[in-house]
Each structure stands twice: as structure tokens, then as C-alpha cells.
Amino acid sequence: xxxxxxxxxxEHIDLRSWQRHGITVAVLDTGxxxxxxxxxxxxxxxxxVWTNGRETAxxxxxxxxxxxxxxxxxxxxxxxxxxRGIAPDSRLVVCKVLDHRGDGSMEHMLQGILFxxxxxxxxxxxxxxxxxxxxxxKDRRKVSELAGAIQRLWKLGLVVVCAAGNKGPGxxxxxxxxxxxxxxxxxxxxxxxxxxxPGSCSLYSGRGQEGGLIRKPDLVAPGTDIISCNAFYxxxxxxxxxxxxxxxxxxxxxxxxxxxxxxxxEPYLSNDQVRERLIYSARDxxxxxxxxxxxxxxxxNL
Numbered sequence: 001x002x003x004x005x006x007x008x009x010x011e012h013i014d015l016r017s018w019q020r021h022g023i024t025v026a027v028l029d030t031g032x033x034x035x036x037x038x039x040x041x042x043x044x045x046x047x048x049v050w051t052n053g054r055e056t057a058x059x060x061x062x063x064x065x066x067x068x069x070x071x072x073x074x075x076x077x078x079x080x081x082x083x084r085g086i087a088p089d090s091r092l093v094v095c096k097v098l099d100h101r102g103d104g105s106m107e108h109m110l111q112g113i114l115f116x117x118x119x120x121x122x123x124x125x126x127x128x129x130x131x132x133x134x135x136x137x138k139d140r141r142k143v144s145e146l147a148g149a150i151q152r153l154w155k156l157g158l159v160v161v162c163a164a165g166n167k168g169p170g171x172x173x174x175x176x177x178x179x180x181x182x183x184x185x186x187x188x189x190x191x192x193x194x195x196x197x198p199g200s201c202s203l204y205s206g207r208g209q210e211g212g213l214i215r216k217p218d219l220v221a222p223g224t225d226i227i228s229c230n231a232f233y234x235x236x237x238x239x240x241x242x243x244x245x246x247x248x249x250x251x252x253x254x255x256x257x258x259x260x261x262x263x264x265x266e267p268y269l270s271n272d273q274v275r276e277r278l279i280y281s282a283r284d285x286x287x288x289x290x291x292x293x294x295x296x297x298x299x300x301n302l
Contacts, residue, residue, distance in 0.1 A: 072087060168207045
């Protein structure tokens with residue numbers, strides 16, 4: 001995470017001068033395990049996979065969601081701050097929409113989105129993080145229904161941040177969930193870290209249509225070898241509080257964290273204004289538009 005913070009200019013941010021009340025983010029993922037770095041951060045946890053949307057105690061039977069939450073707002077408590085998240089004051093409303101394999105049905109995803117739509121005022125949710133890549137489904141009706149539900153979240157004033165998916169580098173391989181014009185879709189790029197090497201997420205990050213009317217992804221962020229919270233840190237008697245994962249799923253909460261910091265500093269901003277500030281301050285990497293969008297998310301100029 002130190003490498004990530006340096007790449008996006010987060011080392012210039014002094015949170016001590018900002019309001020201490022963090023922004024609430026809804027995270028739709030595999031859930032979230034109890035972890036020392038995430039203690040006291042969760043305002044609600046709802047399970048749409050096994051308990052039909054009931055509120056339950058936090059858990060994560062896959063580990064993906066816990067890792068994502070750590071990137072977003074982990075305190076870094078078990079690493080003396082080394083692996084703290086981008087926006088450590090943020091609050092969480094976690095919706096489990098993916099199972100123990102990291103798979104999920106369209107119905108579970110829609111249930112999670114509809115829950116946020118109905119309850120965002122109750123929990124004061126300002127941002128929605130969807131680190132889930134869904135390919136180009138054959139059932140266009142389901143794709144349209146899901147895209148429409150996500151668009152409604154934006155129309156309500158929520159900032160929605162989605163992963164571009166890992167189906168690249170071919171043209172038009174972005175995830176179906178965030179194809180709308182307003183949704184902030186995040187691809188993966190690590191700057192000079194492992195540039196061009198096998199395993200670099202920029203080599204498989206989903207890409208938009210070259211020359212398309214809507215330029216996707218909107219932004220990129222680091223996503224290779226990102227060290228964050230390990231859901232299974234007490235497994236088999238070993239204490240491993242952190243684990244490395246790669247993909248656009250990891251890049252997405254980096255951008256979500258930047259949006260949360262911006263709203264923490266200027267809570268009166270609309271979601272459209274947040275998107276504009278993020279894309280217009282991005283750092284051009286000199287890549288094709290359908291690979292980098294507006295560029296690397298950049299906190300230096302926010």
C-alpha cells in the first residue's frame with residue numbers, strides 16, 4: 001500500500017486537518033471478516049447469498065471482500081500503518097453478494113443494489129464500491145436490468161465505482177456492470193512497477209471500445225501485488241494479517257478511497273462533481289484511451 005499511496009499522490013494528504021467523520025461506503029462483494037484493521041468500521045452487514053438479505057454478523061468465506069475493504073479503509077493497525085487503506089476514516093455498509101468461490105448470481109447482485117437504493121439515506125451511504133467484473137452476458141435483458149439498477153444509484157446522487165474486469169487486453173472487454181456514461185469504471189495500471197512483465201494487471205485489465213463515444217475505463221489505479229487485509233489470518237495456527245492479491249478488483253477501492261477522501265474534505269460535492277474532479281485531475285500515462293481512460297487517479301491535484 002505504500003507503493004500505491006506514492007503512485008497516486010496520497011502521501012501529500014494530511015488527514016489531521018480534515019473533518020474526522022469519514023464517508024460511508026457500501027461494498028458489494030464476498031462479505032468482510034472480522035479483522036483488527038477493520039474493527040469498529042462496519043455500520044451494517046447484510047448477507048444476500050445464504051440468508052436472503054438478513055442482517056448478520058460479519059463474515060467472509062472467500063477473502064476477496066475483506067481484502068477490498070482493507071484497501072479502501074483499513075487502519076493498518078497490525079502493520080504500524082504500513083498497509084493502511086486509502087481513506088482510513090471511512091465507514092462501511094457491507095453487502096455479501098458473492099459466495100465462497102467468489103461467484104454470484106445476477107439476482108444476488110440485484111438484491112444488493114436494490115438494498116442500497118432503498119436504504120442509502122438510512123445509512124448515509126455516499127459511495128458504492130463494486131469490485132466485481134461481469135463479462136458480456138448473452139442474456140441482454142439481465143445485462144440491461146443490472147445496468148439500469150446501477151444507473152439508478154447514480155441518479156440518486158451516489159458515487160458508483162466499478163471494476164473494469166480482468167478479461168483484457170482485447171477491445172471491448174470491460175465488465176457489463178459499469179458501462180454507463182456516469183459510472184466510474186476502474187481499470188488497472190501500476191505505473192512503472194512490473195511494467196510489461198507477465199502478471200502485471202495492465203496486461204489483462206478490461207478495455208473499452210477504441211474510438212467509442214463513451215471512453216471506458218474512466219480511470220486506472222494500481223492493482224498488482226496489493227497487500228491488504230487477510231480474512232483467514234488465524235488459519236491453521238498461523239498469524240498472517242495480510243495477503244497480496246491482484247486485479248482490477250484491487251484497483252477499484254483505491255479510486256473509491258480517493259472519492260471518499262474528496263467527499264470527506266468537501267462533503268457538499270455532488271456525485272457528478274466528484275467524478276469530474278477525479279477524471280480531470282488524473283495523470284496521463286500516455287496509453288490508449290480504451291486502456292487508461294483519463295489516466296492514473298491522482299490526489300495531488302484534487
